[in-house]
Amino acid sequence: MRRHLSAEWTKLRTLPGIGWLLLAVVTLTPAASAAAAAMVSCPPAGCAYDVPKLGLMGVQVGQAVVAVLAVLAVTGEYGTGLVRTTFTAMPRRVAVLTAKAAVLTGLTLSAGTAAVLTSVLAGRIILPGNGFVPEHGQPLLSLADGPTFRAAAGSVLYLALIALLSLGVAIAVRDSAIAMGIVFGLLYVLSAVPLMVSDPGWQKLLWQISPMNAGLAVQATARLSDLPLSPWAGLAVLAAWAAAALLCGGLLLRARDA
Amino acid sequence: MSAGTAPRRGDFARLLRAEWTKFRTVRGWVLGLAVAALVIVTLGLLSASGSHTSCGGPGDVCSAVPVGPGGEAVDDKFYFVHRSLTGDGGITARVSSMTGHIRKPDVTPGARNVVDGVVPWAKAGVIVKDGTRQGSAYAATMVTGGHGVRMQYDFTHDIAGLPGGVSNDSPRWLRLTRSGEELTGYESADGRHWTTVGTARLAGLPETVQIGLFVASPGDLTVRQADFGGSIQQVRFAEATAVFDQVALEGRTSGGAWERDDIGVTVSPDGSLHHPGGFAQSGDTYTVTGVGDIAPLGEGQRIESTLSGLPAGLLGVIVVAVMFVTAEYRRGLIRTSLLAGPRRGRVLAAKAAVIGTVTFVAAAAAAGITVAVGTRILRSNGNPVLPVSTLTELRVIAGVAALPAVAAVLAFALGALFRNSAAAVTVAVAVIVVPHVLATTSVLPIGAAQWLLRLTPAAGFAVQQSIPEYPHVLAHYAPSAGYYPLAPWAGLAVFCAYAAPALGLAVVRIRRRDA
Numbered sequence: 001m002r003r004h005l006s007a008e009w010t011k012l013r014t015l016p017g018i019g020w021l022l023l024a025v026v027t028l029t030p031a032a033s034a035a036a037a038a039m040v041s042c043p044p045a046g047c048a049y050d051v052p053k054l055g056l057m058g059v060q061v062g063q064a065v066v067a068v069l070a071v072l073a074v075t076g077e078y079g080t081g082l083v084r085t086t087f088t089a090m091p092r093r094v095a096v097l098t099a100k101a102a103v104l105t106g107l108t109l110s111a112g113t114a115a116v117l118t119s120v121l122a123g124r125i126i127l128p129g130n131g132f133v134p135e136h137g138q139p140l141l142s143l144a145d146g147p148t149f150r151a152a153a154g155s156v157l158y159l160a161l162i163a164l165l166s167l168g169v170a171i172a173v174r175d176s177a178i179a180m181g182i183v184f185g186l187l188y189v190l191s192a193v194p195l196m197v198s199d200p201g202w203q204k205l206l207w208q209i210s211p212m213n214a215g216l217a218v219q220a221t222a223r224l225s226d227l228p229l230s231p232w233a234g235l236a237v238l239a240a241w242a243a244a245a246l247l248c249g250g251l252l253l254r255a256r257d258a
Numbered sequence: 259m260s261a262g263t264a265p266r267r268g269d270f271a272r273l274l275r276a277e278w279t280k281f282r283t284v285r286g287w288v289l290g291l292a293v294a295a296l297v298i299v300t301l302g303l304l305s306a307s308g309s310h311t312s313c314g315g316p317g318d319v320c321s322a323v324p325v326g327p328g329g330e331a332v333d334d335k336f337y338f339v340h341r342s343l344t345g346d347g348g349i350t351a352r353v354s355s356m357t358g359h360i361r362k363p364d365v366t367p368g369a370r371n372v373v374d375g376v377v378p379w380a381k382a383g384v385i386v387k388d389g390t391r392q393g394s395a396y397a398a399t400m401v402t403g404g405h406g407v408r409m410q411y412d413f414t415h416d417i418a419g420l421p422g423g424v425s426n427d428s429p430r431w432l433r434l435t436r437s438g439e440e441l442t443g444y445e446s447a448d449g450r451h452w453t454t455v456g457t458a459r460l461a462g463l464p465e466t467v468q469i470g471l472f473v474a475s476p477g478d479l480t481v482r483q484a485d486f487g488g489s490i491q492q493v494r495f496a497e498a499t500a501v502f503d504q505v506a507l508e509g510r511t512s513g514g515a516w517e518r519d520d521i522g523v524t525v526s527p528d529g530s531l532h533h534p535g536g537f538a539q540s541g542d543t544y545t546v547t548g549v550g551d552i553a554p555l556g557e558g559q560r561i562e563s564t565l566s567g568l569p570a571g572l573l574g575v576i577v578v579a580v581m582f583v584t585a586e587y588r589r590g591l592i593r594t595s596l597l598a599g600p601r602r603g604r605v606l607a608a609k610a611a612v613i614g615t616v617t618f619v620a621a622a623a624a625a626g627i628t629v630a631v632g633t634r635i636l637r638s639n640g641n642p643v644l645p646v647s648t649l650t651e652l653r654v655i656a657g658v659a660a661l662p663a664v665a666a667v668l669a670f671a672l673g674a675l676f677r678n679s680a681a682a683v684t685v686a687v688a689v690i691v692v693p694h695v696l697a698t699t700s701v702l703p704i705g706a707a708q709w710l711l712r713l714t715p716a717a718g719f720a721v722q723q724s725i726p727e728y729p730h731v732l733a734h735y736a737p738s739a740g741y742y743p744l745a746p747w748a749g750l751a752v753f754c755a756y757a758a759p760a761l762g763l764a765v766v767r768i769r770r771r772d773a
Contacts, residue, residue, distance in 0.1 A: 039702070039703055039706055040703070064684065064687075064688065064692075068680055068684050071680060072680050075680065079588060175581070175679070176678075176679045176680035176683070177577045177580050177581045177584065177679035177680070177682070177683045178290075178577055178581075180577070180679075180680060180683040180684060180687070181573050181574060181576065181577035181683060181687075184573060184683075184687045184691070185570060185573045188569075188687075188691065188692060188695050189569050189570040189573060189691070189695070191695075191699075192569065192695050192698075192699050193301070193566075195698075195699055196301075196305045196566035197304075197305050197308040197309070199308050199309070199310070202308055
């Protein structure tokens with residue numbers, strides 16, 4: 001397994017553009033969070049915003065870059081034909097997939113941690129200027145607060161799960177354009193579908209199975225009883241999506257020619 | 259070029275044919291586009307069959323929405339004090355007071371929180387109307403709660419007079435005269451010096467019309483952001499009361515007492531009237547109370563409500579369009595293509611034309627089916643769908659076919675620029691689909707959402723809006739409610755203004771670089 005991990009790490013760190021993609025995760029996420037924080041304001045009468053969620057808004061942008069990174073880690077190999085060399089050297093395909101997933105998860109967790117911490121910092125600096133101060137009923141954004149810490153740590157896990165979901169899809173379809181289309185569809189389009197139906201039962205169900213809506217429930221810290229899912233249950237839905245995608249990809253990987 | 263080479267036009271036709279052959283022989287691309295079209299139809303019809311409206315208990319049938327002379331759905335609900343007028347004539351009245359009540363959000367739950375005041379578009383004035391049927395033609399001169407004197411006619415037309423409200427110290431005189439089909443509104447501060455507010459021509463106005471005083475007050479609108487995106491709009495009861503005096507009629511009017519009609523009043527299931535208007539006369543002073551509005555209706559389902567699958571369909575289109583060019587690079591086919599057609603710009607133009615046209619045809623079929631069938635499903639589920647003219651319906655379908663076509667050309671150009679499908683798909687989705695999703699799910703403040711739909715390629719989605727924004731009706735004109743900041747074709751033009759330079763850049767790039 002160590003050989004597998006070492007090989008996958010070498011391939012991933014030499015992927016063309018990997019530096020730019022990691023830089024994009026670490027900069028775009030806090031930049032989008034900062035933009036969201038700069039756009040809202042809280043009057044002295046108080047406001048109904050969920051502040052930690054607001055400060056972590058950039059994760060919705062950062063996840064796109066993470067998805068691209070995960071897809072490229074697979075399709076780059078198929079595009080150049082390197083994958084045949086890989087399987088000649090390491091014929092146990094599932095082990096290769098496991099190693100790839102492990103290396104990708106590690107990389108996403110580290111980049112995600114940096115991105116989320118910077119976002120929280122940006123929110124802590126910007127939000128008080130827009131009226132989010134204790135006098136208006138909004139405590140400062142702080143990781144010492146239990147729910148806020150859960151939201152931040154959950155966001156890092158969320159990004160890692162998005163990477164695994166994208167990895168599974170990319171292994172299954174082996175083409176970056178199609179994989180990207182499917183991942184973006186699952187994330188962004190499926191998240192908007194609940195708004196298009198008017199039946200409350202369907203609306204709730206669609207919200208619960210949408211990977212982005214459910215997964216981002218982990219960022220909620222206010223009015224939890226109004227959410228269709230509890231924060232960790234929401235993240236579990238995304239984990240189920242990622243597991244299903246990896247399983248699907250793994251089975252296809254074993255059954256098909258490279 | 260020597261005389262022996264083929265003429266240019268034939269050349270380009272050959273390129274088109276070659277590119278069309280490439281497209282139709284790759285099963286994945288044809289399938290991808292078919293899936294995109296199918297997604298538009300399926301999601302649209304699913305969301306249409308998922309929405310039901312009922313107007314109370316079982317077996318209850320919703321009353322039909324009145325339709326104005328222009329074919330649009332209208333609100334036509336007001337208190338009407340009238341006489342009949344045959345031939346030419348007119349009415350003059352002085353409005354000396356306008357007051358009212360507005361129900362505000364409850365402070366203590368369950369207790370009605372009613373305050374004094376009039377909403378900005380509460381209306382009181384003089385009116386000539388083609389009978390008392392809801393939706394019939396009319397012209398009126400009025401004072402409003404917050405927009406001064408106006409002349410309005412046939413629901414969609416609004417002409418501003420002088421600003422300012424009314425009070426005992428500064429009453430407003432209003433006059434409306436009829437001459438054939440032409441109606442003219444006047445206003446005055448003293449009853450002696452008159453200013454023309456505007457003129458209306460009501461085609462087909464019959465000889466005998468109803469003329470008189472009216473009062474209406476639309477409900478008070480409050481909007482708040484919902485927790486999971488989307489917004490919650492509430493319209494609460496508001497009524498207005500106006501005092502008229504110095505009422506004078508000209509022409510052949512019916513004698514006797516004034517007739518009174520609470521046009522369009524809501525009847526409760528027990529037969530009583532819900533929030534009725536009222537009329538009181540003492541001497542020459544008339545006090546009229548009204549609820550409702552005389553205005554075009556923007557609430558309800560629209561034909562484009564059935565097109566909810568469009569963003570998902572666009573994803574499929576983007577993927578196919580990008581692969582249409584990047585696959586050539588990956589497989590090295592591009593070198594053969596450029597050997598066969600050495601004029602590289604034309605090869606790229608032919609490819610763009612083929613992918614754009616194929617997408618247009620597929621999307622037109624999908625949009626046509628979805629709008630036609632989806633609207634029928636919506637209506638059979640009891641949802642009132644706001645009627646639009648055939649021309650508007652055709653514009654929506656053609657526009658919704660053009661939108662994926664332009665998206666395909668933009669995605670194709672990005673693919674040719676980057677020669678890398680991952681980058682091209684990501685950028686195309688990020689600039690076309692994501693801004694629209696962000697703007698219409700109202701996770702963003704309205705101002706930011708509107709700017710996104712002005713500046714990004716997502717502006718093109720404006721082409722699907724079938725009901726325009728009316729400045730004289732207060733409503734929640736936000737992208738999440740289906741109102742785009744740009745006019746339909748202007749929005750599509752913004753989108754094209756991204757696609758055309760991108761394609762131009764791709765042509766420059768392919769000329770200068772090795773394949």
